[in-house]
Amino acid sequence: MFKKVALLLLVLVLVGAFVACAPPVPAEIKIGVNAELTGGIPVVGASCKNAAEMAVKEVNDAGGLEVGGRKYKVTLLIEDNEDKAESAAAAAQKLNTAGVLVHIGANASRNAIPASTVCEDAKLPMISPWSTNPKTTAGKKYVFRACFIDDFQGVVAAKFAINELKANTASVLYDVASEYNKGIAEIFKKTFEEAGKQVVAFETYTTGDKDFSAQLTKIRASGADVLFLPNYYSEVPLQVQQAHKLGYTDTIFGSDSWGNLELIDLCGADCEGLFFTTHYAPDIATPKAQKFIADYEAAYGKTPDDVAALTYDAFGLAFQAIQAAGKIDRQAVRDALASITKYEGVTGTMEFRGTGDPVKSAVIIQIKNGKFTYYTSAAP
Amino acid sequence: MNRRWWLPLILALLFLLSILLPHFGILNLYLQQVLMYVGINIILTISLNLVNGYMGEFSVGHAGFMAIGAYISSLLTVWVFPKSWGPFVFPLVLILGGLGAALAGLIVAFPSFKTRGDYLAIVTLAFNMIIKSVLENIEAIGGPRGFMGMSKLTNVAWVYVWVLITIFAIRNFVFSAYGRGILSIREDEVAAELVSVNTRQTKILAFVISSFFAGIAGGLFAHVLQFINPRSFTILKSTDVLVMVYLGGIGSIMGSILGASIYTILLELLRPLGVWRWVVGPLLLVILMVTRPRGIMGLREARWLLPAEEVQADAAVTS
Numbered sequence: 001m002f003k004k005v006a007l008l009l010l011v012l013v014l015v016g017a018f019v020a021c022a023p024p025v026p027a028e029i030k031i032g033v034n035a036e037l038t039g040g041i042p043v044v045g046a047s048c049k050n051a052a053e054m055a056v057k058e059v060n061d062a063g064g065l066e067v068g069g070r071k072y073k074v075t076l077l078i079e080d081n082e083d084k085a086e087s088a089a090a091a092a093q094k095l096n097t098a099g100v101l102v103h104i105g106a107n108a109s110r111n112a113i114p115a116s117t118v119c120e121d122a123k124l125p126m127i128s129p130w131s132t133n134p135k136t137t138a139g140k141k142y143v144f145r146a147c148f149i150d151d152f153q154g155v156v157a158a159k160f161a162i163n164e165l166k167a168n169t170a171s172v173l174y175d176v177a178s179e180y181n182k183g184i185a186e187i188f189k190k191t192f193e194e195a196g197k198q199v200v201a202f203e204t205y206t207t208g209d210k211d212f213s214a215q216l217t218k219i220r221a222s223g224a225d226v227l228f229l230p231n232y233y234s235e236v237p238l239q240v241q242q243a244h245k246l247g248y249t250d251t252i253f254g255s256d257s258w259g260n261l262e263l264i265d266l267c268g269a270d271c272e273g274l275f276f277t278t279h280y281a282p283d284i285a286t287p288k289a290q291k292f293i294a295d296y297e298a299a300y301g302k303t304p305d306d307v308a309a310l311t312y313d314a315f316g317l318a319f320q321a322i323q324a325a326g327k328i329d330r331q332a333v334r335d336a337l338a339s340i341t342k343y344e345g346v347t348g349t350m351e352f353r354g355t356g357d358p359v360k361s362a363v364i365i366q367i368k369n370g371k372f373t374y375y376t377s378a379a380p
Numbered sequence: 381m382n383r384r385w386w387l388p389l390i391l392a393l394l395f396l397l398s399i400l401l402p403h404f405g406i407l408n409l410y411l412q413q414v415l416m417y418v419g420i421n422i423i424l425t426i427s428l429n430l431v432n433g434y435m436g437e438f439s440v441g442h443a444g445f446m447a448i449g450a451y452i453s454s455l456l457t458v459w460v461f462p463k464s465w466g467p468f469v470f471p472l473v474l475i476l477g478g479l480g481a482a483l484a485g486l487i488v489a490f491p492s493f494k495t496r497g498d499y500l501a502i503v504t505l506a507f508n509m510i511i512k513s514v515l516e517n518i519e520a521i522g523g524p525r526g527f528m529g530m531s532k533l534t535n536v537a538w539v540y541v542w543v544l545i546t547i548f549a550i551r552n553f554v555f556s557a558y559g560r561g562i563l564s565i566r567e568d569e570v571a572a573e574l575v576s577v578n579t580r581q582t583k584i585l586a587f588v589i590s591s592f593f594a595g596i597a598g599g600l601f602a603h604v605l606q607f608i609n610p611r612s613f614t615i616l617k618s619t620d621v622l623v624m625v626y627l628g629g630i631g632s633i634m635g636s637i638l639g640a641s642i643y644t645i646l647l648e649l650l651r652p653l654g655v656w657r658w659v660v661g662p663l664l665l666v667i668l669m670v671t672r673p674r675g676i677m678g679l680r681e682a683r684w685l686l687p688a689e690e691v692q693a694d695a696a697v698t699s
Contacts (some may be wrong), residue, residue, distance in 0.1 A: 037655050080654060085612045089605050090413050090648065097410040110609050113528065117606045121532070122409070133525060177516050179525040179609070206513070 029065060029328060031056070031318060032077045032095030033311075034105030034115055039083025043260070044107050044307050048129060049078055050300050051308040052104065055315035058295075065319055068326040081106050085114045092118040092126075101328060102127065102318040107307060109133030109179060116143040125334040127317055129310035132256075133179055137356030142334050144356040146314040146347070147279060147306075150180065153255055154187025154230075156277050156362045156378040161226050162195055164364075164376070165251050165275075171201035171224035173215050173239060175231055178207055184230040184255050200224045209235075216243050230255040237267035244270055251275070259306045264370050271367050279306045280347040281363045281374035289346040306347070313345035387684055391544065398540040412536050414648050416604050419539035420597050421640035423546045425624040426633055427593035432622070433630030434554055435586050436566030438497060441488070441504030442594050442621045444511040445481040447613035449595025450602035451521060453477030457603070458529040470533045474542070474599040481595025482588045484511075489587040493580060496569075508615055515610040526609025534603040542600060546593050547685070551633055553589060555687050562586050566631075627665060629675030634682035639675065 033052045036045035056076045064071035077098055079091035088111035095103055096118065103119050103126040106112045112131035119126035120140045128136055128145045132153065137143045161167045170192055174185035189199045201222040203215035216239070219227060227243065229236055229252060240252055253275040264271060282293055282303065292312055296304040304312075318333075320343055325332035343350045350358040366375040401407040407415070424442060431439045456473045457466055484507075492503040516524045553559050561582040564572035573579050602608045620643075628639020646664065650657040672678070683691060 038658050078654070079651065080657065082658075085605055085607065085609065086417065086601070090410070090417065091651075093410040093413045094651070097408040110526065110611055113526065113607045113609075114605045117528075117532075135525065135528060177513075177524055177610075179523070182524055 029072045029074045030100040032100035032103045034091045036083040037080035047308040048311045051311035081111050089114040089118050096122045104314045112136045127314040129314040130307050146310045150183035151187050154184045155191045158188045158191035167225035169198045169200045169224045170226050171219040172228045173203045176204035181230050220248050227252045232257045233260040233263040240270045277362050284374040292346045309346045398537040416539045418644045419543045420600050421644050422543050423597040424621045425636040425640040427590045428621050429625050429636045430590045435562045438501040439504040440501050440618050441508035443613040443617035444508035445591040445594035446598035448484050449477035449481040449598030450608045452480040453599030454530050454602045466531045477599040478592040478595035482592035485588045485591025489584040493583050512610045528607040530606045534600045629678035631679045632677040635677030
């Protein structure tokens with residue numbers, strides 16, 4: 001009997017502790033971050049958290065954010081979504097009930113989409129730094145993002161292959177089990193073929209595969225001018241090295257998922273001279289971006305990756321919108337966000353034109369001497 | 381003697397609360413969300429307990445059945461029925477999702493019960509992978525990008541009702557003649573056969589019932605999140621359910637209820653710890669399993685879930 005009572009008490013205490021969670025306190029601005037701190041992509045979560053903390057610290061060190069003639073301190077609430085859809089929704093809901101003014105996150109589309117339905121229902125403005133799947137913002141009024149979408153990047157990659165690489169035939173190897181890779185690969189194929197060119201090999205694999213020789217042999221036999229690898233940085237080095245081993249010598253290029261310095265460590269000389277499309281290039285940075293990169297390096301001892309830069313921009317967008325709104329009100333902030341016509345960010349100039357997807361340009365990076373080097377820009 | 385007059389009363393009262401508390405905003409949206417997860421996990425845990433606990437087999441593909449229920453019910457609410465019908469056809473849609481999962485369970489059960497133990501684990505594991513890969517490769521339902529467009533049909537009251545149905549169905553099944561057959565299979569399959577338990581049929585039946593409720597849980601899950609993708613139903617999800625089963629204790633419905641509630645709520649409560657949550661949470665599980673190796677309620681049942689005859693028999697033995 002005692003044990004039963006003890007168990008019942010335990011459950012009651014657990015539930016009670018829940019209900020007792022804090023009510024909202026005004027006179028400060030709360031911004032919530034919903035990030036992948038644990039789970040499959042912890043590096044993304046860590047970059048997001050670092051950049052968020054930096055952005056908030058900068059504002060608070062300057063005395064707070066001035067809204068409607070009054071300075072507000074910014075408080076940051078960070079929730080882990082474990083890289084799980086249901087946890088991302090719960091985290092978003094928790095931030096919502098905690099009274100945040102803006103919800104930043106989640107990063108991977110598989111988490112950002114469930115979070116976006118929660119924010120939309122709650123009329124809570126949300127900015128996802130890194131989610132490139134069109135579904136995240138499609139048909140929603142309160143959901144924005146700081147990056148361009150897969151479709152745009154696929155088009156940029158195809159145009160780059162046609163105009164810069166002078167390719168007439170192309171081959172693609174992509175991860176069929178990942179929404180990101182698949183989306184870009186398909187848009188690339190569509191755009192490339194619409195221009196009257198041919199995709200002669202369209203090969204797939206599944207996340208975690210280590211041996212690509214069967215697909216690469218086919219690609220080599222197809223005689224394609226270029227090889228497009230819209231895959232994650234952890235897998236690209238293997239693919240490039242195996243392609244070279246099989247005697248493939250033509251140009252290989254990829255997408256923003258290459259943009260992690262680990263790529264160069266893993267790939268070595270094999271990736272020398274290759275290209276990829278991404279959000280920003282550190283070496284042609286504007287003064288604002290240079291300051292961001294220097295501050296980030298000083299604070300965390302490493303070069304900021306694209307997630308960090310985009311998170312920082314998501315905060316920049318949020319701050320600008322809150323100031324433009326002139327009051328601490330979700331609806332006003334949402335309206336201000338939607339009507340941003342010019343935001344000078346680390347990853348370029350952004351503008352919202354009626355949807356939650358910013359109009360911004362992409363850059364093409366070449367790997368030169370073991371460094372990511374700016375090659376050219378592509379306007380929308 | 382009507383010793384259980386209070387039970388229906390409490391259950392009815394809880395049902396009223398599950399409607400009224402969210403309606404008047406006493407329970408905020410976050411707590412509602414967590415409560416719904418708790419309920420869905422309870423359904424998953426009890427249904428897996430039927431196979432892993434009561435029958436003593438080792439199935440690790442529960443998320444696969446959940447995925448089938450989730451996709452079927454979502455496709456029905458988005459494509460087949462008009463949106464405005466949603467709330468009215470929701471129970472029907474869930475049952476159809478459950479039946480789809482049950483059918484898959486049947487198909488898996490036929491070949492797989494030629495094997496036992498570790499081998500069944502591998503068969504169910506493979507099944508889970510097949511389901512995930514198939515879903516990823518069907519472009520019409522979104523492939524790896526997932527499927528969305530469902531309305532938020534799941535609410536606390538519906539989850540509560542389905543938890544009750546699950547408890548009722550599985551409890552009555554376990555204490556039926558068939559159910560005793562399942563228990564006898566766990567203890568000794570050969571002996572069970574000798575006392576004329578049709579072990580093959582019994583095992584298949586248990587597996588199908590278990591899959592049905594996993595499908596129901598999947599349907600509820602899909603209509604909470606309003607978005608499903610194949611990645612939500614990997615082996616990791618199955619593992620979560622396994623943890624809840626063994627935490628609560630095998631062969632116990634009350635154990636499953638406690639296991640699912642404690643695991644879900646504990647991990648939510650530990651949120652302030654940030655990344656350390658996944659160190660502290662599992663550590664508590666280890667401590668619990670060391671001190672109570674059979675789980676919280678291993679092979680024991682709460683009195684209110686036992687049939688009256690069994691309680692009287694117990695009383696007779698102890699007195």
